[in-house]
Amino acid sequence: MTPSPAALPSSADDGGARRDYQVFRRLVIALLVVACAGPLALNVADPDLWGHVLYAEEWIADGKLPRTATHTYTAEGHPWVNHENLAELALAYGFRTLGVPGMLAAKVVLGMAILLLMSLAAQRQGVRPIAAWATFLLVSYNLHAFFPLRPQLLSFLCCAVMLFVIERAFDAWGYRRTDFTNTRRKSDNSPIEWRWLMGLPVLFVVWANSHGGFALGLVLLAAILGGRAIELVYRLGAAGVGRAMGLLGVGAACGAATLATPYGYGLHLWMKGSLGQPRPEITEWLAPQPGNPVFWPFVSLLALSIAAYAFTDRRRDAVKMVVLALVAWQAASHLRHIAFFALLCGFWLPPHLQSIAGRLRNRAVEGLPTAHLNSWMRVGIASALAGAIGLQALFLGQRIAAFPVYRSWYPVDALQWMSEQRAAGNLLVSFNWAQYALAALAPEMRVQFDGRFRTCYPQEVIDRHFDFLLGDGSPRFRSETSGPIDGARTLEIDRPDYVLVDRKYQNAVSVMANAGEAEDSEWTLVYQDAVAQVWGRRDVVDEVSSSQFVPPDRRFVSEHLSHTAVQWPALPRLKTPQPSTTGLTEVAGRGADAPAKPYNEG
Template identity: 25%
Template sequence: MSATLAPPTTTPSPASNSADSSPPARTATVSSNPANPTAAAQPLASHAGTTVLVTACCLALWSLASGRLWHTDLWDHLNYGKHLLQTQTNPVTEPLLPLAAGIRMVNIPWLAQIGMKLTERSFGPAGLQLLCGLCGALALFPIARLAARNARSTTAGLFAAAIFYIVNRHELHVIRPQLAGLVCYCITLAWTLGSQSHSLKTWIGFTALFAIWANLHGSFAMGLLVLAAAAAGRACDVFRRSRCIAITLGDHQLHRNLLLLQLCSVAVLLNPNGLLVYPEIFSVSGNANTTSMFEWQPLTLRMPHGQIAAAVLATAVLCVRCSPRRLRTTEVLIFSGTGLLSAWSARMLNWWAPAAAVLLAVHLTAILRPQLNRIRFHLPVRPSLAWTALSLAIIAISLAATPLGAQLRSGTPPAASATLSRETPIALARFLREQKNLPAGLNWFPAEWAGFIMNQTQGSLPSMVNLHVHLIPEEVWSDYLRISAGSADWINLLDEYGINLVTIDKRSQALLLKRMRESTDWQGLYEDRQSVVLTRRKPL
């Protein structure tokens, strides 16, 4: 694939997308936009601008790969990955939680879970850190390259990468199957907001992409929505210019967009769950249990990432108003549609961030172009194998600088305290793993810690819940929340579920801890700075 940042040089038709673009302008600062025929003779040659964008993405890779592993649903996915490898089958009912036994499970991200578990098994936590960094960098690059191509300026690509990273940093640092879905989404978005060419590689590539995506994460639905927006946007643009329904319905580009949408919708069915993947998407997002989860709540200005998103939104609207460029309907549909989804659920900010980054970066560059041109700093415009070699060298250096690179050089894995988040109950898990005479039966763990504790104890301590809350019966989840809050009937609920061991997070379950310490039926077994373990004096 040629790494040139130049836009396609084909002559646009009267109803083409380029009719909505601004007139060609002078080369902007840090630009690289030649349509050089020598690039075809050297398919591996790249422009200097590409190397600049690769460097920016490698910085993000190093930052993400050096971050600590989060303590929440990462470990649940690793537990499911371990179960998949042990049984060699994709479960149809929940396999790890006794209280959810028999509940139908449509495990869409099975392939991602296996990949994560194999990475952990081969390279330890440092391998998971690198996996997080790679996914983040692979998501950033197509967005940065798209902005650079659309604006004909590498500066726009740098703007887009920075905006995307800042808006979505809280999601990029949490490794989960969603990161693999984000990579696929950004590739789809880059095509949709770019040239929308329909070559043979496009048909084969997107069919394969969606077939794989449907086995990595349920976000393939967002990819289908983006392709639907491409078709709807194309129809609106053609009708707006032609004012004729017949011309709109006969548009060949529209037909190809619709056919690609249908083809990808069918490719999604190449998964172990078949048609069940479609209703599963809605059952997860509409599950009553998710309303109690912070990340599924509406995005508000009380959230730090909500404040950042609001600032980006206001800036984007202002830039679009002042920019000499015109908007395509597809851009408006994707930007506004994903924005509304983000307002409904903070988790959806993951899909708005790349679209907002491209729109803001391109229009901001168009506004600043006269000022940027005065700097008169231009990168070499001729593609060269030397820039490709330099890009590969930068990638190699960034990989070597990660914790996994250090581990491979020294042969010693980093300490758990250096790779896991400070909220991870490392000492607690070590204590529970070493105990031989813990009471039998169900255990009560904070949902955020359950996956890690089950992972570290090899599943020997079954938990009441974990963070796959959509698989937990509503009554069980409601009772869990009441116990966690230290409600008046906490002791009756623990008796009802036959729980003999309770682990408490001192920070979030202070009232429950206070009441259990006041009870004569429970005694302390372990305590550290963040947790307390209590057991019944007379086990049930």
């Protein structure tokens, strides 16, 4: 924060020292800004990224958006509500034009644009840059875990734009009854900048076509505008009803704008059914736990928000406090809402935190002697700050330059092996690997279930998959028509040709081991490393007459674990190059990012 005048040299001879303090302040701000970019540069490959790009590329190639499930043999003809279509197009075109490093850089720019909107809002409220960016550093660490390349990024951007617009629209909002009456008595203008609110419906058209987070955005908007409408009526009486109705009209227009999607009202009906059912199998829908990377940043931000409103000297906005409390409750219930809590804190906490910090600073410097720094100390402090900025920038550059797909996380080598065997047919694969498998093996291979979840799969298919993956050892939500939990049921009903097992899921490993050991077993293990197993149906891989017969010398079973990584999209290296129109191959140059050694590296 800016040093208090009491802490600065006051004589005319110390003008140079004052300039040095200004330099230090600017360097600290620059350090905070670069530090905020670090968490937003997360370069971990999201499991669904392969699918997002693949589906958008197929949409571009076909010229129309698929309305039924693709690349699956268990949900053929089932309606597919792709509520992330605009985000997927952005990802596909982004990789086409910018490449992998360019997309990682664009992601950081998007994140910093969100923080810049917060900074502009804080500046208009008189918050010093150091106080603002110190707050944003904690905000960025709360966003960190939610900032891989994924459609949710557009949801965060839209939410930030909405909050900024609301701040500008109510920039002149009065704090007391007399503020409202005096404003009305002096002119006919209300304390609302209506021109800012007029663009919100357009924002919600974009948001509704980008990510399902628009539903939370509508709830936030309704709560804020509804709260302001109540304040207008309470403070102005009948004179405020017209403006209150205007605010409600803006909210209604935004709600109507979300109908401008390929699905119209069908999207809302689907969301009502989908969000009305719990998802205990998906980590992001669980409550944060101490083991989660974002747990302690969230706890810190929650404690900071409570302290900010408890000890501030500024007016406490009842509407903001209620909304922040509701979102904090949702964040404490579902991991994925922590990001939205962080966004609200970034816009609403800085004025209160500066109020507290200013009071503490004034008490701390009271009675302290004037600080004098010799030239060596000034140079040393400036050099240390510049060096810290350089190290942060170096770290940021390294994050942007690499987009690793780790062999210890993903079945890079297993998919390489399957590609070499020209594996084709129906594949049962852990849902978190399924879209990577599709990018590597489609169209020859179709999957039983993937990360699209309820957007294109009936609940019974989902239940069979998680019965196989999790069994009854984890919290589950199941359809009443799915019957008792039976991990082997998907092998019997869906009859895949291959099974690609993520060995972290012990239930799936156990199911396949039992199936392989049965006296009349239909399954044989054809590939294994420390990360994955590939099982083939015996009539597919053991029969010499089969086109996919795998002789013993081409089978690979070991406990080999590689900690190396390959650049995304990490698609298999093909022995015979084949033309392709998918952006995934065009981005990577299919095979260019394949392992330098085959699956049995070392």
